Amino acid sequence: MISIFIVEDEAIVALDLKSNLERIGYSVTGIVPSGEEALEKIKDINPDLIIMDIRLQGSLDGIDTAAILNEKYDIPFIFLSAYSDEGIIERAKHVEPFGYIIKPFGANNLRTAIEMAMYRAKMKTELSKLEQQLRQSEKMKAVGNLAGGIAHDFNNILTVILGYSTLIEDKIAQGENILSEVEGIRNAALKANLLTKHLLAFSRKQVLNPEVVEMNIIVENVSRMINRLLPENISLNVITDPEYQAVFIDQAQIEQVVLNLVLNAKDAMPDGGYMVISSQTCRLDNNMLVTTGSVPKGDYVTISVKDNGIGIPSENIEHIFDPFFTTKSVQKGTGLGLASVYGIIKQSGGYIDVKSEPGKGSKFTIYLETTEEKTSKLKKPEEQMEKLKGDETVLVVEDEDEVRRMVVTMLSSNGYQTIEASNPGEALLISENTNMLFDLLITDVFMPLMNGIQLSERLHTMGIDFKTIYISGYESKLVKKKGVDINGFEFLPKPFKSIDLLSMIRRTLDGMLD
């Protein structure tokens, strides 16, 4: 039976209403004269429907009470009022009553109003259930798109790696040079590395690591990386500014930005075309309006990617930076590329401009601030590398052979003496048996039997004076989650570039740690 709660300040009207309701088959679960009391009692009573007068005792009238009820509960209500003037009806409309009965009323009006209200309430609940299901299924679709996109991208990368590996096998058998194939594999691995960064940027887990870098270097790096990814029918032209242009930015992230723009340009030219990547300095004497905001006047470095592909319809431009907005097939696009571009550029204090014409092509331009001061801080790459050399002895402990060999190669080609151990036990044996002294220990964190920190402690108790750098395939937070606290130690997550490792070594050995 439908239970009804009555809010009515005139006792006689309330009792009359109660008997009418009971006569036509409803149950009345309570009668109160004021909004305040209604609000107090309603949560215990939880009726199916409320019938409420508009004029009530106390400071809240029926419309005020309904507004508060709507915020907290989902109980349908009908107004019962002697008023029918426009002002009141206008106010009442805003709290969305399920019915409005004018006094005096008959049992028939009452029953019709109640049945209609209950039907509407049922439909409303069903609709909101459907909406929730729809939201859930859209979320699942988005996750599915994401997973599909990643699987697809990784598959492409693996295809490239496997392809070059086969080529290498053939060439080695014939005693030929394999340098370009190895480069191809490295580029594919870099792309995979960018893909994981892309995911991290999207999940906002990425830490910015800004430094003063030169835009031309970024453009050159990316062009080298993509040259092999582009099909033959797309020609690439790279134009760098002869002037030195320094920006304070996270290099890996900006490379990821440019790579995303390039991949989009490639997709926009399925039948081939012409792509231009360029970097330039530019001075704005006035503020300039671009797609993502107003660029304040000043000195900027721009980097742009232009294609003569399919172009973007003007109604899509406002959506292209939305996560998951894509016009590509499920297999091809996840719609995260430009969302992460936007995130990175915004985080770096820059701006993006998009010019596009359907059928003619598109040009994406990134504006990043530059200053004299930044440019003067810029060191030539050769100078930087020279400073990173050393002649100290380094003990490298890492159980993955490839990683250990790579670290040893990075070190020995920069002047360092190296000792290798493939596990902590071996490291301890070497130092015990040979009394070998070393200045630095580079060790993996997680290894069988003993972790890197325990190893470092054991070696110290043997009276050797050395510094330690920890490396791990896990980010520092994850390392902590897995039970090892590397807080306060020198730590480098894998994969790393030789310049990262070498700078950390110099900072550690020269005691220039911040």
Ligand SMILES: Nc1ncnc2c1ncn2[C@@H]1O[C@H](COP(=O)(O)OP(=O)(O)OP(=O)(O)O)[C@@H](O)[C@H]1O
């Ligand atoms: N250079 C371009 N030419 C034409 N359309 C473009 C270009 N760049 C972006 N777009 C449009 O913007 C949409 C969103 O781009 P975005 O990079 O965010 O996602 P995606 O390329 O579809 O997928 P993902 O980058 O995740 O693989 C694209 O689907 C495409 O419609």
Ligand SMILES: [Mg+2]
């Ligand atoms: Mg894209």
